[in-house]
Amino acid sequence: xxxxxxxxxxxxxxxxxxxxxxxxxxxxxxxxxxxxxxxxxxxxxxxxxxxxxxxxxxxxxxxxxxxxxxxxxxxxxxxxxxxxxxxxxxxxxxxxxxxxxxxx
Numbered sequence: 787x788x789x790x791x792x793x794x795x796x797x798x799x800x801x802x803x804x805x806x807x808x809x810x811x812x813x814x815x816x817x818x819x820x821x822x823x824x825x826x827x828x829x830x831x832x833x834x835x836x837x838x839x840x841x842x843x844x845x846x847x848x849x850x851x852x853x854x855x856x857x858x859x860x861x862x863x864x865x866x867x868x869x870x871x872x873x874x875x876x877x878x879x880x881x882x883x884x885x886x887x888x889x890x
Contacts, residue, residue, distance in 0.1 A: 821883055824851065829859040831881030835867045840887050847885060 821828065830851065832844040841864075848860045861880060865873050877884055 824855045824858050824883070827857070827859075828855075828882045829861060829880060831877045831884040832860060832862045833865055833869065833877060833884055833886035834863065835865050835869065835886070837867075843887050844885060847887075 824830070830848065832848055834841045834844055841862075844862070852858055852860065863873060863877055
């Protein structure tokens with residue numbers, strides 16, 4: 787009797803797909819300019835909209851980034867969908883870059 791190895795091959799390529807719509811709402815917005823570096827006093831904002839496990843994903847991503855950028859300051863924000871403009875303004879004042887996610 788032979789067995790077939792079904793374990794994932796670590797050399798396989800993982801394709802990441804963005805499932806979001808091309809356009810949300812009526813207004814069009816330009817993307818924010820990208821930072822060249824995350825070290826040197828940069829503050830990363832984590833914006834969670836309250837969906838199950840989104841906070842877990844954000845916290846884990848931040849931990850992985852902080853392993854590479856130890857002096858990165860991280861601030862966590864709990865929002866909703868849609869996010870209140872007052873919270874978005876607060877985040878834009880306090881953070882240099884923001885990572886947001888939704889999850890179920």
